[in-house]
Amino acid sequence: MKDQLLQDGKAVGDRMSRVDxxxxxxxxxKYSAEYELPGLVHGALVGSTVAKGRITSIDTKAAERAPGVLAVITHLNSPKVPGFAAKSNPDEPPAIGQPLRVFYDERIYFNDQPIAIVVADTLERARHAAGLVKAQYAAEAHQTNFEANKSKGFLPTQARRNPKSAQNDYTRGQADGYQSAPVKLEAEYWHESEMHHPMELQSIIAHWEAADRLTVYDKVQAVKGTQRAFAKDWGLPEQNVKVIATFVGGAFGNGLHNWPHETAAIIAAKVTGKPVKLMLTREQMFTMVGYRPKTWQRIAMGATKDGKLVGISHDSVGQTSTYEEFTESTVQQTRMMYAAPNVTTRYRILGLDVSTPIWMRGPGEATGAFALESAIDEMAHLIGMDPLEFRLRNHTDTDPEKNRPWSTKYLKECFQAGAERIGWNKRQMKPGSLREGDWLIGYGMGVGTFGANRxxxxxxxxxxxxxxxxxxxxxxxxxxxxxxxxxxxxxxxxxxxxxxxxxxxxxxxxxxxxxxxxxxxxxxxxxxxxxxxxxxxxxxxxxxxxxxxxxxxxxxxxxxxxxxxxxxxxxxxxxxxxxxxxxxxxxxxxxxxxPSGDARQNYSMYSFSVHFAEVRVHTMTGEVRVTKMVSCADAGTIVNQKTAGSQMSGGAIGGIGMALTEGAVIDDRYGRYVTRDLASYHVPVHADAPPVEVFFVNKPDLLVDPLGTKGIGEIAIIGVAPAITNAIFNATGKRLRELPVTPDKVLLA
CATH class of the missing domain: 3.30.365.10 (Aldehyde oxidase/xanthine dehydrogenase, molybdopterin binding domain)
Structure with a gap:
């Protein structure tokens, strides 16, 4: 991509290096765990060893006698958090239900739920003493097997209460109208849970500067939201709670919710009268800070033989916890991306004995795009049409869901630029046609969209x-x-x-x-x-x-x-x-x-992206290598070509993880994750990351905001996973519908 440099003395559009x-x-x-406060002490959490039930006894004596220990706090001796006394307002976003009330009672809702915090003068002593806490449980039969319980998925409470909720069933035209089409396909797609693993572990320093004045140095994505949440929990005026998050070492949604470990640290600081630092271990990141939920999807699609969509039906069931309803926009892209006269979507959630999921980059849309864009590619193959041409034939010039014009839409420009840069003309219609030695070569694409919110x-x-x-x-x-x-x-x-x-x-x-x-x-x-x-x-x-x-x-x-x-x-x-x-x-x-209310009522505002992937698949081992990616975005005015390009390439690499390596594995006998570290849970590393070429249309959308920007962070990953799996099909003729695509799945397909 040719750099767009400073023009007419303007800084916007320059490739300026980061000011920090x-x-x-x-x-x-300084990150949240790096502040030094006088008298600072350390906390370590103890997690439950059962997935469901209640604590019948908890022995803390050995921990309390251990060197340097200042306090061991459980539900038996924890000060009560005022805001825990009543259920949360069920109409209050982001979720229906009660977020986990740490140390509130003896109930266990998931494996590794915090049941105690040990506070000591050093981290090593706190962790040693935490290992001395012993609990006995009255275990109950738990349910963590998604496949066995999928039929129990239910309509989210917010959808039942509000007919206009985006989580409600949706029909445009005739329900399941795809059935009247001359060419039909039906396919199921599975996506394993993806866990939040940024470089910086979740951490907090909690300090009661006075009985009614709290300061926290916390890894969060919303300092004002966190301030409001903790003020409400502790019955304090908002101005009496100060939240500092000057630097955040990576986050993809895990900082959008306030988690039990944060309140545990605040409780510990209240009990000891000292600032308490608590940093989760990498193992605890699997259970305590959310994840992209495991999801099942079914796409049924119909088209004419000349490539016009007749209908799409999209059903989805996403995982949540039993104590809190988490929802996301898995079926949204299906409603508005293509000019299909008949569209039906149904979204359900499934409560299991696991911790609550949370948004992860491209929340819902990234998961939904995997199913939709895979099905689009499969339909194009069924009718013998190039997948790019098929998308162009079903391109929408207005929003078919809301029947409004787009504020701007330059997706066709993205198609053209990406196809040229990836070398789409080398793609063969017949799968398995390109080969170098033991490697099969294929090309795929996937489209993404996300609301241009302000x-x-x-x-x-x-x-x-x-x-x-x-x-x-x-x-x-x-x-x-x-x-x-x-x-x-x-x-x-x-x-x-x-x-x-x-x-x-x-x-x-x-x-x-x-x-x-x-x-x-x-x-x-x-x-x-x-x-x-x-x-x-x-x-x-x-x-x-x-x-x-x-x-x-x-x-x-x-x-x-x-x-x-x-x-x-x-x-x-x-x-x-x-x-x-x-x-x-x-x-x-x-x-x-x-923002202007009139503009948002009269126009549909979205960012758009298209991702192209070149892959190689080894015929003997099933190894998949992404050898090149091109990511193109219609994201309005690009303020900084350098950092925006970095966002897009980072999203592409995250999409590689989604497609090929990342998937949590749970042992349903115990409701416990087998993948508990970065040796068993595989994130993409440098060897997995190919060159990523980025292209921006860079045309302003002045209806969204006066700068003409539209947002990049989510569309950088939405559509990447299906681009890769579609390329694998083009290389091998094998249609992979379960993520992540590991070598065994390639060989056994």
């Missing part, structure tokens, strides 16, 4: 004494380079060089911002930063007095320590004079930015 890059690579960035956010902008501008907003950065993008947006809005702008985030004391999730941060917080910068210029204009009375704010720029006109000539005032007019104080504004 040096801090991160030199170790100067919420409300606030940002503070201040011109400081040293001539720099400070921006603040309570968002987080889980890896995409949020701070860098905000600096670029501010640079364009102010006319100030990027090295004169600083963006601070990850602190609940800063102005309100939503969680970083759902591909909406640049759309939401970026709009607030842009508006705050424009408001700052307007305030400086007012301080400038008569000299700038008849000037539009967009004509103004901050450069060389002065407020002036973008055009040469005209009045100029130094920052020092402007501060003097402001009584010697920093010039500061705080602005809230909200």
């Amino acid at each position: 890059g040096r801090l991160k690579v030199t170790g100067g960035a 919420g409300a956010a606030k940002a503070r902008a201040a011109l400081l004494a040293d001539g720099t501008v400070l921006l603040q907003s309570a968002t987080t950065d889980i890896g995409p380079g949020t701070g860098t993008a905000m600096v670029q947006i501010a640079s364009d809005a102010l006319g100030l060089p990027t090295d004169k702008i600083r963006f601070e985030l990850g602190n609940s004391l800063f102005p309100q911002a939503p969680s970083q999730g759902g591909s909406s941060t640049v759309n939401t917080v970026g709009s607030a930063v842009n508006d705050a910068c424009l408001a700052l210029k307007k305030k400086l204009q007012e301080l400038g007095g008569a000299s700038f009375a008849n000037v539009q704010p967009e004509q103004l720029t901050l450069a060389d320590g002065q407020l002036g006109l973008k055009a040469n000539g005209g009045p100029r005032l130094s920052f020092a004079d402007l501060r003097k007019a402001n009584n010697g104080q920093d010039v500061e504004v705080t602005v809230e930015s909200k």
Whole structure:
């Protein structure tokens, strides 16, 4: 991809390096477990050894006598969390039911559920003592076998209560109308649970600064949401809870929920009167911070012999826990991606004796796209048509679900660019036609989409004494380079060089911002930063007095320590004079930015992607190697070509894991995961990652937000897995419908 470099002095679109890059690579960035507080002590969790039942006794004496131990807390002696006394509001998102109330009672809902926390003066002593805690259980028959219980899937409670819920059954045209088509297929697809394993383990330092004042250094994706949750749990005013998450060492949705270990640490800090650090082990990441749920899907599809879709039916059952209903948008893409007159979707969830799932990058849509895009490829093969041509014949110029025009849609441009770059012309219609030695070569593609969402956010902008501008907003950065993008947006809005702008985030004391999730941060917080910068210029204009009375704010720029006109000539005032007019104080504004309701009611707003994969499959071993990928995105204005490209390539590699390596294995006899570390649960490594070529259409969508951005994070992975499995079919003639595609499945297919 040819770099799109700085044009007309604009920072947006530049390949700017991360503003926090040096801090991160030199170790100067502080993550949640790296803060040093006076009197800091360490916590270690004890997990249950049964999947369902109740604790009949728990022996903590040996642990309490162990060296350095300050406290051993269980349901028998834990202070009661005020917010645990009543059930959560059942209408409150994100889930129906009660999130696990740690140390609340003797009930066990899943294997490795926290039943105790040991606090000691060192980590080693805490973990040693945790191993001395012994519990006895009245075990009950548990159910963790998805296949055996699939028929027990039920309509989510929120769908039963609200007829307009997106989780309700959906019909366009005739129900199961695919049956009238001359060419039909029916296929089932399985997807194993994928676990959250970012580089940084989940961790928290909890510190009660006073009886009614709590500070936490926490790995979260929503500092304001976490502040609200803990304030509610402990009956505190929100301003009495401070949440710090300045740096996050990777997250893909695991930081969007507040988990039992966080409350366990807060309880431990309350009991000991000391700051308590708790970091999960890699093994505990499998059971305590959510996962992409195991899912079954059935696609039934019908088409005419000349390649026009007649109908699609999409049924799905997704795993959840017995104590909390987790839902996601597995069938959403089927409703709106293709011009099928008859579409039926049915979504169900299945409660098992496991911990609650949570969103994972491309939540629901990535899972649903595996089934839909695999079926599209299979139908194209059945009618003897190129899969790209089949998609083009069923392309939609308006949203068929909502009957609205798209705000923008440049998916065809993505098709063309990706096909050229992958060498789609080398693909053979007959599977197994391309071969080099023992390797079969194949090409596949998959399409992805995700809502171009925008919420409300606030940002503070201040011109400081040293001539720099400070921006603040309570968002987080889980890896995409949020701070860098905000600096670029501010640079364009102010006319100030990027090295004169600083963006601070990850602190609940800063102005309100939503969680970083759902591909909406640049759309939401970026709009607030842009508006705050424009408001700052307007305030400086007012301080400038008569000299700038008849000037539009967009004509103004901050450069060389002065407020002036973008055009040469005209009045100029130094920052020092402007501060003097402001009584010697920093010039500061705080602005809230909200989306337009009219635009969202009249247009459908989505980002789109298409992924192309070249694979090689070894005829003797069944090994699959992805040798090249091309990922193309219609994501509106691209603020930073470098970090956006990194997001897309990272999503492609995550999709390789989804397709080929990642899948949790549970021993249903004990309800316990067999895959409990990164030796048995395989994530893609460097050897699995091919060159990923990225292409952006880079055309603005000004209906979504004033910057024209649409979001990248989710579409980077949605559609990758089916692109790979479709390529495997093209190479071998074997249709693989169960993820991950391991060598044994290839050989036995």
